[in-house]
Amino acid sequence: MIHSSWEPVLKKAYRALSPDYRAFLEKKEGYFPVDFLAAFGSLSRANTKAILFGQDPYPRRESAIGYAFIDGAVEGLFSPSGFSKPVNRATSLRNFLKMQLLAQGLLSPDNLSQSAISNVDKQGLIGTMETLRQNFEHEGILLLNTALIFTCKEETSLHVKMFKPFMQALLSELSGDNKELILFGNLAKEVEKLLPTSHGYTLIKTLHPYNIGFIHDAKVQAYFAPKRLLEKR
Template sequence: MPANTIPPTILDALDLADASWRPILLEGLAAVAAANPGYLPALAADNYLPTGQRLFAAFALPLPAVRYVLVGEGPYPRAESATGVCFMDGAVGDLWSEAGLSKPVNRATSLRNFMKMLLVADGQLSAGDTGGAAMAPVAANARGNGSIQTLAQLQQNLTRHGFLLLNAALVFRPHVPPVIEARAWLPFLQVVLASLAGTGAKLVLWGKIAEQLKKLPECAGLEQLCAEHPYNLSFITHAGMQQLFGPMRLLRAH
């Protein structure tokens, strides 16, 4: 499908992506259209998350800067939360409260468990005790010792380490199952992943939907790290994720 036949609102969303990605994203959209010609026109005529033309917001990170591709399931199912960037809940500002993690963080279950995993990896929290009583002194320490204070700072630290924060499904619609939405975007992701061949980028897959990408030939040359989705409590103690993220010290302010 030529670019001039892709719905204009979809094309306009490319403005939030870095210029280095534009030809690749156009090729990816053409692949989506070739596989399912009615998908993009139907999407453009529908209401979906993220709003605000943030469909490709994750691609603000320039292609040469990508060292990791973190893939989750799909956008948060709340307009204020879905940002177009995997796992970054737009409803979250402050990370900490006097009692532990802030209420918005605790509401975003996946983010809460990711934060606790980072704290365990950093030795600030015991893997066997991550409840409220254990979190209170950790939070008190974090609010005054040079730790990051906001989700925006966490996203900046992830970006600094070269994380492209994607979802297997770029959109959320309440009447479309996430697995169906992800299937429609699979040709797009194949083009994106093919563009990273030979770069040394690593693929970090969270959850069963994202894990399906392991089967793609485009992933054969990428090192792959898999974990259950962070909305599972067991993610907090995932040794592979602790080994990956621990040395990055993502909770430290820069």
């Protein structure tokens, strides 16, 4: 279910999709996540301060749960040796967490090792992926992808293209809300081309977290440090 505050704008955005693509989506088969509007269910429009745009859902059913960057297959973030095994296997997530630990002053720039992470005092830190999602939303960050569904790797560009009218209508409707757009990676930056000529968005463009340079990017750290996404609320 979507939050009632999003219903008018999402109806307009959904109608912007091609009839054939809407018919495909309404079959609710052949793609995942089926609940591709999940991000609009737990954060209201009024409480949304920023939209974080990724590329498309994780290419695994258990991981793709309708929120950009949130891996449904990951439960715990930490282990006695540092990050948990699922986090270490997820390069983008691992780099994002390292950046956040660094930004919060919990790691030294010259030592981001598993051993250093294991020595971080975690008493005041969150421990699960679900709590990280909740903290994003506590900071008013809506987690959205440029394509809301996944079928196969070869069709990623197709779904990004098919969702462009949806995103264009959505961003047009929200252009007067003075929200921030956090754009991860080159594909997400294509979002800028969908914006109205005159808009009230603030654009935060970054490397994709898959790149190791993301961890040490001073602008990224300056933006995320005050949000303290790894702290218990």
